[in-house]
Amino acid sequence: MLAATMVGGVGPAGAQPIETSAQNAFVLDDTTGTIILAKDADVPIVPGSMAKLMTLELVFQAIEEGRLSLDDELLVSEYAWRKGGAPSRTSTMFASVNSNVRLEDLLRGIMVQNANDACIAIAEAMAGSEAAFAVMMNERGRELGLQQSSFINSTGLPGADDEQTRMSVRDLVTLARHVIRQYPQLYRYFSEPEFTWNKIRQLNKNPLIGLSIGVDGMFAGYDEQGGGYGMVASAVQDDQRIIAAIHGLASGNQRENEMQKLLAWGFRSFDKVTLFQGGESVGEVGVYGGEEGWVALAGRDPIRILVPKGAKSKLRARIVYDGPLRAPVEQGQSVGVLQVMNDEELISEVPLFATQSIDVGPLYSRALDAVYELMVGLIHTGVDAATGK
DSSP, X not given: OEEEEOXXXXXXXXXXXXXXXXXXXXXXXXXTOOEEEXXXXXXXXXXXXXXXXXXXXXXXXXXXXXXXXXXXXXXXXXXXXXXXXXXXXXXXXXXXXXXXEEHHHXXXXXXXXXXXXXXXHHHHHHHSSHHHHHHHHXXXXXXXXXXXXXXXXXXXXXXXXXXXXXXXXXXXXXXXXXHHHHOHHHHGGGGOSXXXXXXXXXXXXXXXXXXXXXXXXXXXXXXXXXXXXXXXXXXXXXXXXXEEEEEEESSHHHHHHHHHHHHHHHHHSEEEEEEEOTTOEEEEEEEETBSSXXXXXXXXSOEEEEEETTSBOOEEEEEEEOSSEESOBOTTOXXXXXXXXXXXXXXXXXXXXXXXXXXXXXXXXXXXXXHHXXXXXXXXXXXXXXXXX
């Protein structure tokens, strides 16, 4: 079932669009959920080390649920050492073969040094093998709504016969936002400027850490088969967080310059607009078989978006939900989402909840609803902005 409500006249807005040399780009304001740039955002790309975000999510979840502890010591197997350690000539924390390393140190090795040996040691500890861990990565990715992602290992390195992990830049930002929001106490390791372990001092491999743009974490990546350089990054300025992913740049320097340009543009070029207060009715949808025929929907928090500065935005919004909505309905029940559009471009999607409970109606009411449904099939209701019906 689909219901649409128009939102208009929110005041001046409309920054000059920005051009990016990235082949793929997705930039999101974290607080409002506003998409401020999307360019081929759903095309699967080879993320390289950016895929390590999925490895981190799985281990962060295990720590949060008590299945792992930061003090646990994990084995660095010969396979982990050869594939991701010193012999591999890839990013490594130089863990010794058959050594035991604290999980906290392995995480810092990944988040500061992109350490492949640390990723493989964690994968083997959690699943028994990298192949089994990749199955877990794919299952968890589906749970988190990553629609264009498929994982073959814990590191993002090419597999046998040049098999590759794939992700879209939208999926990268979706995953990054989840990690930042769900695991803030673990995310903080990303911003460490350096990490010394086993008497080896290494600087953070993220070249944007510590710069004035405010980047506090995430990964750079590279497609060894010619897809170019990429990066997923998160930055904070004045309590505003922007998360961005780019891919398909010609060099590391171009990647870093492009990310700084997009983040700076995101911070300076938009105004925040409140569309609805938290708990304020956004609109109503029909209830099939209920003691009342309609239920109001609202967001839990204020619904805000970013709109570009400088011109009039053409904002509209619609409630999207599966229908018909059947009684009983519980107060606080998730019903659908509010999709906010600027012209024809989707810029935000916010979950909506029922503001009241609706019990099952009397038999005659349900009979009338059944007759109506039989006559018209699935109901598609247009919602007028003024009446909400």
